[in-house]
Amino acid sequence: MPDLFVHNIGLLATPLMADRQRTERFVLERRNAAILVREGRIVEIGPERELESRMPADCPRFNADGCLATPGLIDCHTHPVFTGNRADEFHMRNAGRSYQEIAVAGGGIQATARKVRAAAVDQIVKESLPRFDRSLAAGVTTIEAKSGYGLDWDGEAKLLRALELISLQTPQRMHKTFLIHAVPEAMEGQRERFLDEVAAEMIPRVAELKLASAADVFCEQGAFSVDESRRMLRAALDHGLQVAVHANQFGHSGGALLAAELGARSADHLEYLNDQEITALAKANVCAVMLPASVFFLGTLPYPPARKLIEQGARVAIATDMNPGSAMTESMPFCMTAAAIYAKMNPAELLWAVTLDAAAALRADSDVGSLEAGKAADICLWRAPDLNSLSYHLGDFRAFTVIIGGELAWEDRDATARY
Ligand code: NIG
Ligand code: FE
Secondary structure (H helix, E strand, O other): OOOEEEEOOOEEEEOOHHHOOOOOOOOEEEEOEEEEEEOOEEEEEEEHHHHHHHOOOOOOEEEOOOOEEEEOEEEOOOOOOOOOOOHHHHHHHHOOOOHHHHHHOOOOHHHHHHHHHHOOHHHHHHHHHHHHHHHHHOOEEEEEEEOOOOOOHHHHHHHHHHHHHHHOOOOOEEEEEEEEOOOOHHHOOOHHHHHHHHHHHHHHHHHHOOOOOEEEEEEOOOOEOHHHHHHHHHHHHHOOOEEEEEEOOOOOOOHHHHHHHHOOOEEEEOOOOOHHHHHHHHHOOOEEEEOHHHHHHHOOOOOOOHHHHHHOOOOEEEOOOOEOOOEOOOOHHHHHHHHHHHOOOOHHHHHHHHOHHHHHHOOOOOOOOOOOOOOEOOEEEEOOOOHHHHHOOOOOOOOOEEEEOOEEEEEOOOOOOOO
């Protein structure tokens, strides 16, 4: 791969690895910087004039046209492989029914699982792939993608295979996660048998076939208890998978404390979080993943206590939670806007939460998440004048250019300023 010289950057803004232990989030901002890329990685960032003087005349160049450059965004929690939609449930909720009531009545996760069960893998890929395209356009260069609507082995294996096929068709870096979301309808009344099957058969097979690098459990009243979640996640750890927990979304489910106990890579949701739980997450270095789009979309839950998490020294990431039930969006910029308004995060905290801390949530922070020598050359260019503007244009803020591993992955044909 030839070198690439990214020049004419208006402002470069990035978190730095060296600042990871700081409670206050610091962002390096540089004007007139240029980036030199070799073999898909950043080899140098420096003043454009100085780098320019050393550049061979035939070095391929990319003119950033005065844009704001940030690390590629990292969406560390999504459920993007499914068929059909649940727009009916969205409006039922707005008419007064709760997410849990709809689930108990046979909707929710089981409704999507029925559609997934009936669909061939090609159909699932066809319906899901555009979500990855939209995510890329929103600046996401690394995406975590969960299964979770297959429920039994055949269904889950089908979704993980669909993700494999999608990863061949998207330039995004993908981290696949096996999600244990609910007991399949066909096994109602056989809960213990299902848990045995997950721990003794499904998890070992996922690990052996390398279908995913992590496991996640929906630890919540109405889904899986703390003891059940612990059992499945311990099995995952025993088989070399990383673990994450859907925790404390509808109440103090015990999921956050379980994540701390197991040293999970992340605890996700955290709408209900007390001081003891915050301290436990910070102490165990479990990344707190906030999903503001799902709080917004469900309409009735509190936002996670981001300020307290940050003050107590926890890592805080923001992700879309892209899914048909509680967060029908691929837009990380929208999630940043919601976190700014409702969780009172400042622009520097927001940037950390969608780049380096999100990379930490995937244990990928030595590779991606900041613009520094040695890191993958995953770069987003935004038609925005400064960091404040990154969370300001509500709803449809797309990247101007997305570079992944030093290669052009996406360009906005419209390319007008979005601030
Ligand atoms: O993260 N909370 C559990 N899982 C998803 C929603 C799944 C669904 O409703 O389809 C979430 O919000
Ligand atoms: Fe989720």
